Amino acid sequence: MGSEKKIPYKIYLKEDELPKSWYNVRADMKNKPAPLLNPATLKPMTADDLKAVFCDELIAQELDETNAYIPIPEEIVDFYKMYRPSPLVRAYCLEKKLQTPAKIYYKFEGNNTSGSHKLNSAIAQAYYAKKQGLKGVTTETGAGQWGTALSMACSYFGLDCQVYMVKVSYEQKPFRREVMRTYGAKVTPSPSTTTEVGKKILAEHPGTTGSLGCAISEAVEAESRQEGYRYVLGSVLNQVLLHQTVIGLETKAALEKYDIVPDIIIGCAGGGSNLGGLISPFAGEMLRGEHDYQIIAVEPASCPSLTRGVFAYDFCDTGKVCPLAKMYTLGSGFIPSANHAGGLRYHGMSPVVSQLYHDGIIEARSVEQTSVFEAAEQFARVEGILPAPESSHAIRVAIDEALKCKETGEEKTIVFGLTGTGYFDMVAYEKFNNGEMTDYIPTDEDLKPGFDGIPKFPGNEF
Numbered sequence: 001m002g003s004e005k006k007i008p009y010k011i012y013l014k015e016d017e018l019p020k021s022w023y024n025v026r027a028d029m030k031n032k033p034a035p036l037l038n039p040a041t042l043k044p045m046t047a048d049d050l051k052a053v054f055c056d057e058l059i060a061q062e063l064d065e066t067n068a069y070i071p072i073p074e075e076i077v078d079f080y081k082m083y084r085p086s087p088l089v090r091a092y093c094l095e096k097k098l099q100t101p102a103k104i105y106y107k108f109e110g111n112n113t114s115g116s117h118k119l120n121s122a123i124a125q126a127y128y129a130k131k132q133g134l135k136g137v138t139t140e141t142g143a144g145q146w147g148t149a150l151s152m153a154c155s156y157f158g159l160d161c162q163v164y165m166v167k168v169s170y171e172q173k174p175f176r177r178e179v180m181r182t183y184g185a186k187v188t189p190s191p192s193t194t195t196e197v198g199k200k201i202l203a204e205h206p207g208t209t210g211s212l213g214c215a216i217s218e219a220v221e222a223e224s225r226q227e228g229y230r231y232v233l234g235s236v237l238n239q240v241l242l243h244q245t246v247i248g249l250e251t252k253a254a255l256e257k258y259d260i261v262p263d264i265i266i267g268c269a270g271g272g273s274n275l276g277g278l279i280s281p282f283a284g285e286m287l288r289g290e291h292d293y294q295i296i297a298v299e300p301a302s303c304p305s306l307t308r309g310v311f312a313y314d315f316c317d318t319g320k321v322c323p324l325a326k327m328y329t330l331g332s333g334f335i336p337s338a339n340h341a342g343g344l345r346y347h348g349m350s351p352v353v354s355q356l357y358h359d360g361i362i363e364a365r366s367v368e369q370t371s372v373f374e375a376a377e378q379f380a381r382v383e384g385i386l387p388a389p390e391s392s393h394a395i396r397v398a399i400d401e402a403l404k405c406k407e408t409g410e411e412k413t414i415v416f417g418l419t420g421t422g423y424f425d426m427v428a429y430e431k432f433n434n435g436e437m438t439d440y441i442p443t444d445e446d447l448k449p450g451f452d453g454i455p456k457f458p459g460n461e462f
C-alpha cells in the first residue's frame, strides 16, 4: 500500500519523548511475585527490615506492587538525556544476509561509555542515595558492566563507590577495572580478606576465583560496617527491573510511530533486569488481555536457571547474608562454569521474571556459548556493532527465529534487546577465533548439590 511508512534504519525518539515514568508491571500481575523473606523469621521483609541495607526511596519502589507508573525524577531524566533515547535499529543488513522474510529490530543499549543498559538503573540508584544524604554505596560486579555503570553514576552525583569485582574478571579484565577507577571507584577482587564472609569463603574454597554470589555477600557486609553507606544491586531486584523499563517503553513508542507490532520479543537473562525492562510494557498488555506476544528469555546452557532450575525460595548470595527470594534457581551454592558471558553467570533470576515465566507469559531457551559467538560474529560482520557476549545470547535466538521464518515463509516481526558492546570481552572472542572455546552443559548430577543447598521449610517444597 502506498500509505505504508518506509521504516528507517534507526528509529530515534526525540528527547522530549523520553519516558516520564517507569512502568511497574507488578501492578498488572494477578499473581504477584512472592515477597522477599527474612531468612531468620521466614516472614516477609518490611520496609524497616530493609532500611539498614537499601536507600529509603528504593525500598518503597521495591515493595510497590500497586502503582503502575512511577514518575522519573527530573534529575534522572536529565542524566538519561546524555545517552537516551537509544535507537531502535532495523537490522536490514542482517535480514539480507540471512535471506529471511522476517523483519528484525534491535534496541541498542550499548551507546554509553559503560557500554550497557546497566546505567539505566545505576543512575537512579545513585540519585536516590545522594538525595538521602548518604556518603557512598557498595556493590558487586561480575564481568564489570554494572560496576562501570555505577562508577559513572556515582562520580556524577559525588558519591563514594566501592565495588567488589569477581576475582576472575578482576584479573582477566584489567581495563574494565581501570575504567571504574578512572571514574573514582575503589575496586576489590572478590573473595577478599577485607570482609568476614570473604575470609570464610576463602577458607572453605581456597583458590576460588569467585562468583557473583560471593561478591554480593562481601558488598552487603562492607555496607553494614560503614556509617552513611548503603548497598546497591545491578539486577534481580524489582526496583532494578523497574528502572530498566525505559528500554521497553522507548521500544514500544518507537514501534508505534511506524505502526509496527512485534510477534516475538527476545532478551538475554542473567538476573533478568534488561529482559524484564524490555518486555514489561508488552507483558503488561498480555496480562491485561489486550494483546499476545511470544516473549523469549535466553540463558546460557551452562547456567540454566529458568530452563533447569526450580521455583523456590533461595538465597540471593553465596554467603547467605541476603534475604530469601522466590525465584527460579539452581541453588545459591551453584558455581557456574567459566562461561564468557560473565553477566549471565547467576544462580537465580528476578522474582518478577520468574513469576511471569511460571505463569506462561514468557518462555525460555538455553544456548551454548560457541553457537552464541557464531551468532555474535555473524551479526558484527553485517550490522557493524561488536556485541557483548551476554547480548549475543539474544542475537542467537533472534537469528534462529529468523531462519525458521525463512523455512516457513512467515514475515514475523522480531525485536530483541542488544544490551551492550563487547570491547572488553576480546579474550573470549580470541578463544572463539582460535577454535579454543568449549561448551559446558552441567549434568543432573552436577546440579544436584546446588538444589540440595536450597533452604528447606514448610511451603518451600519443589
Ligand SMILES: Cc1ncc(COP(=O)(O)O)c(C=O)c1O
Binding pocket: 115, 116, 117, 142, 143, 145, 146, 234, 235, 236, 268, 269, 270, 271, 272, 273, 274, 275, 342, 343, 344, 388, 390, 391, 419, 420, 421
Ligand atoms: C551487556 C549485558 N547484558 C546483559 C546482562 C545480564 O544482566 P540482566 O539479566 O540483569 O540484564 C549483563 C550483566 O552484567 C550485561 O552486562
